[in-house]
Amino acid sequence: MKDILIKVVDMASQKLGAEYAEVRAQRLFKTALTVKERDIEAARQGIESGAALRVLVDGAWGFASVGSLKAEALTDAISVACKMAKTASSSLKTPIKLAPAKSIEDKVINKPRRDPSKISVEDKIGMTTALSNTILGYDKRVKSCTVDYLDTTGTTYFMNSDGTYIEQDKLYVWERVAATANEADIFTFSREEVGSTSGYEVFDVETPEAIGEKVAKRAVEQLKAKPTRGGTFPVVLGPSVLGVFVHEAFGHLAEADLTLSGSVLLNKLGKKIASDVVTFYDDGTIEGAFGSYKYDDEGVPAQKTLLVKDGVVAGLMHSRETAVKFNAELTGNMRAEDFRVEPIIRMRNTYMQPRDRSFEELLEKIKFGYYFKSFRGGQANLDGTFQVGIQEGYEILNGEIGEPVRDASISGNTLETLLKVEAAGKDFELSSGRCGKGQTAFEGDGGPHVRVKEVVVGGSA
């Protein structure tokens, strides 16, 4: 593989006028399963290979993707990429420049305790159907459940014109579980995700029984939940809700490409934007976490990146292109879903650092408010508005957990909300998820329990 990649990169820089060239070739193997109720839908197995070629010519990007690893296909594609870049450069005002990166030669081999590619499809079917059996057997008001399972293994071969060559194994296992329950006119919905980069052994901890019971129990308990009263209230957020808030509401604003696009963090470096208890990291180095990897898709080592320290913006997540504009250190945040697409800045494992409060201390001052334990999705915008849907929530009455509420959401302005984070717990939890930014990336997010002085709660009552 290496010989072909050398030839292709040399051709771009020596014959086709590329200032920078990279080739990312991949071989990927995937197994996917879907279980609906007790039935397994078609078990799916895929083999994919192809290459992504990215070049900088006359200050503009050119990109080509091709579903082949043959030398001829790759040399064709690199010419196309260079031609595309030249075309794009025709009306360029500000040429693109890249921050210097150390040249690296490395081979990253995964050694999972249980390699998903060596586990039989029968075993994977057994695990996912055990999960659905747990859910459907929990209570007869549970009406449906869907289990999706995916594993990806394979290797990425990366070479660029700065002399970097990296062979890196890829390994992901992921499962998403969703259930609905129904009684009279009430429909409830509950979901969980499990993800890991360490291996199939994650299911020895996140067993089908444990996950199944968690999902089913929530769906059933939500049946007796009352509608949420809309308005502005103090809230305590659980680690998964806080995590999605850190990721969606804050994290995207700190992806340097979006910061440059005019996110509300532009010109906020070094400034206080959050209360003193707020410290955020985006960390690609946590072993086995869903958002971890050794090198990003520009060949840059993944870092543990400090984003906010004690309420002050300390850093952003960078590509080689954005690092130049901010005169910043490289962070290794560039990822591409596969060889069909180009890398973009993505979060890895994004979280808030815990502090010292107990859960009871977080609740105790609240006369009436909400405890939002688990989320159903979230979204944010560059203007700093966010929304997080809640799948499990409770009233807080005089410092104690009260009745469950359903279909709530929180929203507001991210920066205003960050200043209202009053206290943080000493606990910590990281959840696995997927993030969509045109492409899908696997990531982790989390933190401790926190208390927020007030936030807009959307509800139907």
Added chain:
Amino acid sequence: MVALKKEEMQSLAEDTVSLALKKGANEAEAFTYQGLTTSVSIERGQIAKSSRVVDQGLGLRTIINRAVGFSYTNILDDKAAIEETVLRGLSAAKASKPDENWHSLAEKKAFSSMEGTYDKKIVQLRAEDLVRVTSVMLDAAGKDKRVFPNEGGAGASYLSAAVANSHGVSGFDDGTVIECGLATIGRQGSEVTSECLEFNIERTYNIDPEWVGREAARLAVSALNAKKVDTKSTSIVLTQFALQQLLAYTLINAVKADFVQRNQSALKGKVGEKVASDMVTIYDDGLLKNGLHTWSFDGEGVPQQKTPIIAKGVLRNFVYDNYTAKKEGKESTGNAARAGYLSTPSVEATNFHLMPGNESPEDLVGEVKEGLLVYYLQGAHSSNPASGEFSVVATPAWKIKNGGIDHAAKGTMLAGNVFQLLKNISALANNERKIGQLVAPWVLVENVKVIGK
């Protein structure tokens, strides 16, 4: 890479079906797909990128003793890779359990004919042409310092697919798509608006980049100077963007047969009942002229068709693929969708067509004494898919007062239930457009809970 021709795609599908049968499948179905896309992108105000992506592959369903296996590959020029794909599919089927509801793959039927889905001009477009389209769009966005043309660009795709199965189904279809879009941000002092997106997407070369650029800029400026609105129940006008976001996770799922059969649809058992206002008539129209989801056959080789979903507020039909239809002893409505060669077919709407009314959009707004005009929503994907409850952020949105736009609204949430909202639709405009699966006009809805200050 050279594009695969009709004959190559079809014979690859047919040959793979034969091989699967020879290797022991009871039934087999192959789907070959290719997508060739050229695009030009804007990065922070300037054209800075161009790309060419070629994606081709084959997906295979094999059935052994009513157990289904699926395998795919994008390595098409290597006989050994195809054979390995067949073997992996068979091993997946053998590992699965028999599905008592499995009846058979789709039978052969005459394909439908349609209009306006292929344009030679789009196939011939080069990156240079798309640079021109993008420049026109950027120029039209103007020089107003408050408007930042953040991202966008133009793209042209040629897509083709062939399907074959062991019951004699064999077909080929191809089509084109062209799009251009611009997302702007309004900036003034410390105020930043949310992203304001405008775009055109068409099957034939019928885009207006100048309009897209102008509109994207106008939206950004008008979203500035946003103020909080009061918390109360009011009338709202939903544009197609907002309506698409609300319906995609709720109503559209609720009419899919698999959701209904699995007790995940609030519309189960309601065929023949009133589920929406009298004004509401919806078709799932897989043959809509120029429709983004118009093809002669679906992902299983079943002809696409026009299916009445809601007629004057009364629920008429659900949409089916071959599997869900046979489970009820019915015929597929041609609603099996695929993510190219990478996935098995699943029930999906095609062009979800809410029939327009007679009023101009201005008249629709003119009817509102006090309310909100909502362009986009945030968080619609967190709606309760089973019950239709939603609680979302409306941004950008504008306060309507005495029939006119008063000011941009900020920090505004909408809460309610989609199925109640359908009953509260009181007027439809005549300005239909295509967004995702939805083809619809602006709609006026009464009595929606708005949470502001």
